[in-house]
Ligand SMILES: Nc1ncnc2c1ncn2[C@@H]1O[C@H](COP(=O)(O)OP(=O)(O)OP(=O)(O)O)[C@@H](O)[C@H]1O
């Protein structure tokens with residue numbers, strides 16, 4: 001039995017964890033109360049669905065029965081609970097079948113991370129983007145856990161923008177979200193500590209656990225010395241480049257400022273410097289940055305010079 005709880009306030013992360021009320025399941029990680037009370041048969045069904053969804057878009061009831069060794073009534077009862085908790089979906093056409101949804105996938109990942117001791121509690125939501133939701137959590141200390149959500153509303157654009165996306169498969173979002181998390185973790189592992197990025201702590205399925213950066217996004221800051229900050233960011237972009245990595249989605253939204261220092265986040269779409277479009281990608285990253293600094297701080301920095309500095 002694993003134990004995951006959620007806390008309501010970020011102030012006292014060490015004590016008094018309380019279960020929050022969670023009403024939405026679209027981007028919300030599944031209720032910790034439900035994870036905590038999950039029966040072993042329910043866990044077995046989730047794991048079975050995860051495995052069988054490589055073959056089926058919708059896994060037939062009798063296939064679940066055979067794979068788990070449970071009776072039809074037991075499977076029916078357990079699945080109805082999983083559906084109620086937003087972990088599993090039912091589809092009647094072209095045949096009666098069941099599929100894991102993000103809530104179920106979150107549950108499996110949280111169970112594994114908890115079993116491994118990577119995290120022991122889940123905290124407040126601290127960020128949400130087009131393709132992820134980020135929570136504070138407790139590991140050895142405060143950590144951030146990012147649940148990748150590639151699929152559903154953003155799957156077609158993700159496939160266009162990301163070369164590593166699978167072309168087909170019965171459950172593209174499951175695979176795409178896992179690949180996205182693995183890729184982000186790989187970038188952090190490659191870059192830390194030479195580039196200012198969060199420390200990679202753990203990875204499972206579609207999640208990445210990393211150090212919690214205590215500070216706002218660059219777009220929410222009013223800098224006293226914008227030129228110095230811009231140059232420091234460019235130094236990190238250069239350091240990443242020398243390690244063979246281009247961020248490929250650099251912007252004021254993907255830089256956090258902690259104790260006056262920039263930390264670059266959000267790496268799943270990174271590209272190798274050996275890529276044929278490397279120069280275009282790094283130029284786009286730098287242009288985004290310079291445009292922001294020009295618009296907000298009237299800093300005039302030559303893009304060509306900056307690109308030459310970064311590429312070295
Ligand atoms: N390690 C971290 N520590 C603190 N906050 C974080 C951390 N990682 C992410 N966040 C917060 O979560 C937000 C969303 O994270 P991130 O930018 O990585 O994903 P995303 O925006 O969903 O990706 P996309 O740009 O594809 O939409 C960030 O803007 C930031 O506020």
Ligand SMILES: [Mg+2]
Pocket residue numbers: 129253254266
């Ligand atoms: Mg982002």
